Amino acid sequence: EEFLKETQFLEFDDDGNIWQGTSGGLHYHKRDELPENASNNIINGLFFPLEDFGKGVEMNYLSSYKDKTGDIWFGSYTHGLIKYDEKYKPEVKSAPTPILRSFRVNGVEQDMKGEQLLTLEHSQNNLTLMLGALFFENPQRVFYKYRLQGLDESWRTHYGTSQINYTNLEPGEYQLEVQVKSIQSDWGEPVSLASFNIQKPYWQTAWFYALITLSFLGLIYLSIRMMMIYYQKNKLGKMVDERTAELQLALDEKEVLIKEIHHRVKNNMAVVSGLLELQGYKIKDEEAKSALENSKLRIQTMSSIHEKLYQNEALVNIDFKGFAEDLIERISATLQGGDQEIKLHLDVRSGSLNVNTAIPCGLILNELISNCYEHAFDGLTEGNIWVNFRPYVGNRYLMEVKDDGVGISEEVIVKKRTSLGVTLIHSLTSQIKGDIEILNDEGTTVIIKIPRDQ
Known part of the structure; x- marks a missing residue:
């Protein structure tokens, strides 16, 4: 043709x-x-x-x-x-040997490296191949047949051009087979010139399908699991609500009972205090009368703590600031003499104490303030009392009572057990595992360090 x-x-x-x-x-x-x-x-x-x-x-x-x-x-x-010349007999010559002159992928030259299978990405699917033949007699008069196995079902024939183009190839394995025929030969045997594999995109691979399947199964499992957890949580929540309601009811009953106990204790102590006050009217001896008055103040101190507890939402702890200020005001109103002008200087800061610490601390403060009024200013017409309570280092509180009176006897400081008040102060400090320090410098200073968690 x-x-x-x-x-x-x-x-x-x-x-x-x-x-x-x-x-x-x-x-x-x-x-x-x-x-x-x-x-x-x-x-x-x-x-x-x-x-x-x-x-x-x-x-x-x-x-x-x-x-x-x-x-x-x-x-x-x-x-x-x-x-x-009739002596020359034309014979069919051997077919030329086909060669691959160029192999381009998306316009980029590739090195085929002999018969090695070339692996390409799924996007590297546009190929340009240049064929050649070892036929030097008439190199421009060569016929080519080629077939890309994996795509072509039949052979294709080229003459006059040696360039082959394939575009948008699907993922898979391909092999280019070529046959060559010259003008004086038959078609040669098919020769494989290139083998390459275009990989599937990751979303078409088996592991991706497996991952999607596992993810889907995982979602189903998680959905079922979440439903079971939700059901169990609701069931548990109902049980907790029911139990909480029961506990709350019991707690409310207990709070009412504890408040009633504190109220009754406070009332009973008020009765005792009243009895002591009535008894004091019949006693003529001033020393006995003073002892009854001190006992009444101690009872009122404990009664005041119980009053604070049943009035407070927390039935175990109280804020020592409000209690201390009320206690000092009551002691001052009771013991302030008409011929003396005693000034109070308060620096009491908030601090939470439980009942086991608050009662001893209140009794200690009562003894210290009472001693100031009764003994610190003998022979003096005026004086000052300083009361400090604040948080201190080492998870402790510091309570300090100081006066500028006549001071305390060194014999009392050394012997420690010469009076009921001093004995009571040391005993109560030891009870709350605190530390006490008594100083005699232009008056008396008592420093007590109280553990917070006692």
Whole structure:
């Protein structure tokens, strides 16, 4: 189809082989290879273009002649008279060897490295291949058949160009097979020139499908698990609410009971205090009367703590600030003499004490303030009392009572047990595991360090 442009003559040699002159060169057909019935067959022969370019030398019409020696003469349009020597017998030559001159992926040259399988990403699916053949006699007159296994079902034929293009190839394994035929040969055996594998995108891989499946199953499992947890949580929540309600009821009853106990204790102590006060009216001895008054103040101190507890929302702890200020005001109102002007200086800060610490601290403060009024200012018309209570280092509180009176006897400081008040102060300090320090410097200073968690 490419070279049999127009037949100009037919000439038989002595062996019955046919020489066919055309407008594009000479064609030679061996007698043995001619089909008996060529009406439905393609006759393949050997082609002699007689020039290295173009379609071939154009033969003149009916310009062939066989002489007596068997040589055949041909008349051509551009090359004059051409003689064929009958001693030369045209033979089919071996097919050229195909080669791969270039392999481009998305426009980028690739190194095939022999027969190694080339692995490409799923986006590297546009290929340009340049074929070649080892045929130096007429390199421009070469036919190519190629087939990309994995895509092409049949062979494709190329002539005049050696470039092959494939675009948008699907993921998979491919192998390029090529056959070559020259103008004087049959088709050669298929040769594999390139093998490559275009990988699937990750969303089409087995591990991704497995991951999606596992994720889906995991979501189902989590959904079921969450439903079970939600159901169990609701069930547990109902049980907790029911139990909480029961405990709250019991706690409310207990709070009422504890408040009632504190209230009754406070009332009973008030009765005792009242009895002591009535008893004091009948006693003429001043020393006995003072002892009753001190006892009454101690009882009132304990009663005041119980009063604070049943009035407070927390039935175990009290804020010592409010209690101490009320206690000091009551002691001052009771013991302040008419002929003396005693000034109080309070620096009492908030601090939470439980009942086991608050009662001893209240009794200690009662003894210290009472001693100041009764003994610190003998023979004096005026004086000052300083009371401090604040948080201290080491998870403790510091309580300090100071006066600028006549001071305390060194004998009392050394012996520690010379009076009921001092004995009571030391005993109560030891009870709450505190530390006490008594100083005699321009008056008396008593410093007590109280553990917070006692």
